[in-house]
Amino acid sequence: MTVLLVLFLFKVSGLTGQITEDSAKLADQAYSKFYSSEMLTVSPDHKFGIVTDRNEYDIDRAFIVNLQSKKTQPIEAAFSYRFFGGDIMVAQLQGKTIIRHLKNGLYREIKGNFIYIPFQKVGKFILYDKQQRKAWLYNVDLQVVSSFKEIEQLSMFKDQPVIVFATKNKIFKMDLRSLQTSDWEISEKVLWLQSSKKEIVSISNLRGAFFLNRYSVKGSRQSEKIVLPEDFYIDSLSLSTAEIKNDRYLLLPVRKKERQRTKTRGQILYTNQNSIYRIPMMQVAIYDLDRQIWKRSPQSEDVFSQQFFADDKGTVISYDPSVDKVDSLGNPRYQLTIERDFGGKRVRIDNPYIRRINFHYDTPTGRMIYFKDRRWWIENTNDGKVDQIAFEAPSYFVSDYNSGLSDDPSGSVYPTNHYAKYLINDAYDFFLVDLVKLNVKRLTFGRESNVSYTISRDPSFFRGSTNWDMERNPEINLDHKILFKMFNNKNYNSGIAEFNLKTSKLSELFSIDDDVKNIFVADGSVVYTSKSYGKPLSVYSLKNKRSELIYSSKGIDNGNLGYLKKEMIQYEVGGKVHNAALLYPVNYSSQKKYPLIFDVYENKSKDALRFLIPDLYENQGFNAMHYVYSGYFVLLPDLAYEPEHIGRSISHSVEKLVGILNKNEAIDIKKMAVTGSSFGGYETTFLMTQDKWFVTGFAGVSLVDLPRYAMEFYRDFKLPNYFRVEKQQNRMVKNLFDNYQGYLDNSPIYHLKNMSKPILMWLGKDDGNVSPDQSRSFFLGLKRLGKKGILMEYDKEKHTLMKRENQFDVNVKGWQWMDHFLKDNRPADWITPLLE
16 A cells, blocks of 8 residues: 555545544554664674564564675564674574574574573574573584583673583583583572682572582582671572672672561651662672672661672772652762772762763772763862863753753763773763873864764663673774764754874764664774664665665555655744754645644654654654644644743744744644643643644643642652652752742643633543643643533553553544644544534
């Protein structure tokens, strides 16, 4: 079914003057042909890539793309694809794993739910079925070279071709290179084990006591009872997080014993205590296997403390989140301490934040780089000296996220292979910072031309290695050219550039009217993907500064997408330029007039960087492409958000945008609507109460009453909402009691008297994010004032609709609503009672 046929169907349905159940089914059938494609992974030698096509219907397929010959081969759809070397692909499906040798055509299909464990250096990999307690060891010829049964525990040593596993009565160690096996008889159940270079270490439980067992390469065994500080015990449910670091230090999860509580008839809450942290949290205890002593023991006050490793050398960061007495949902400040060498003296540090984007620790110099009070700082943790990084314009490094109220940086910190040197970026450019000399060198100059430079991370890069490690950016090799993604913030073009630190030269490799997505780099070879509005996935290879198309998706079966036009609009509010993406009706004619819908939420213009496809199953009720294919303009605006005056600033934004849109003769300025859900529902209801631009609105899970919302609990996380109102999307800055009138002014419900146009609303009855009573109160206000509105409540649904039948229902009803109020077609039967 082609797009032209889709349009024909809509035309036919329009002749009846009503969107009926039959016309919705026809649209649904047509939309089932659209799909979105992704390049999930690329083989290490860049010979092959995996592309998937998926949609909300029954399209779920995959292809192997030969990146050299450009040929494709269909393969089974799976939830995970991995390459073992350059020629073997492992696809994991529910209930089975499929292995393909792409060079000689060998094929294996193994039933079971497996964990895939590769050992690239020795040309072997393991498939481990934890439920069946079985494992198979394969070689590069897809032959099973060994199998193991009745496995109680299985582990491997980092970067070494060795596995250890325990059965009911033995522990085994296998060298995967030689396939030689050692074993030890055991009589107790093994709860955890891991191998180091020197020995195997296991933990067992005998009559309620935990024992540490050590098996040497010479065959001896040593056991000792694990003795912790009196107030602590091993958290057996979390033993999977135990690990050996640096071939020496055993990390164990422990908790403080709870005192006997006095039973009460109800929960007691205290204003001077954090309401979340009531049960002791998991702590890390560190045992030195060489010296056989506790290197780090939890202290008596470590009830709710949390720890993580800032590096690979045993630097522990600790903090106690329970000291946040107001239960913050923002970016709370804590008193952090640092311990070196797996548990030395705890030293207080100046950085108060635990968000990974806010800081990075440099082990060789003992310097902490961190963002605080809207500035980047460096603290020498050896002597406590703090210096501000001398950026020429520090304000550029403040994130626009929530208007900077969360004290987050606009960029990130990247370690390099040069001593004490780090890359730090703002929203546009990169700077090289020397932590010791405290000097700064600017590398790119994108801000002046409205171009942002970012380092595109390989999708396969994993930033953290264990449960206790903080996430870190990859190390950048300054001896090689640095590959940057370029993004033009005005026209949304993108490209790739490279920077040579030795010559300080930045070279643009290419720029396209599309959005570069993933960049895969291997030994000088570059493969990248792109897609954006109206442009399905394309895969390119980049050689000698020239891009060669390898693969392109159609985005639709048996048809074409039609003519899809997008226009980028810039407008100014409060001295700042904002973007909006105007999506034209498919195959539009400049001789006709079309209605327009504002689709509102934060940063909506960035949706134009995606390849959008139509369907009637959007979980918040509005699919922009459905309306594009149904003869509507859709505007995706970035609205202005002035702290303490959100309502006023979004209204000014719409006023400016309407002035620009009015110059487009194809837009029927008298037939405009606004829609949004969640914070977009807040924006929709507020704009509707201004009673100025829109003939109707469609709002989902809306927040309408800021004073009430601020003093409610965020049920999904059992936290109060006031920090969401003060520091997050509503940006009220001050608390309710210091700005009561401001809260009223920015609440849609207190402007209901001004509203004269009808609105359609929906909610999920079990919403734990925004209370359903927010939308209900707006509806009751409409009812009390005798205004027009319909509220749809969905049983057993939360903040987004998850049941397919409910998704279809809210999408179709929203379409019928817009069709009547924007196109003057006959109302659907369920709308008619409102009009009587």
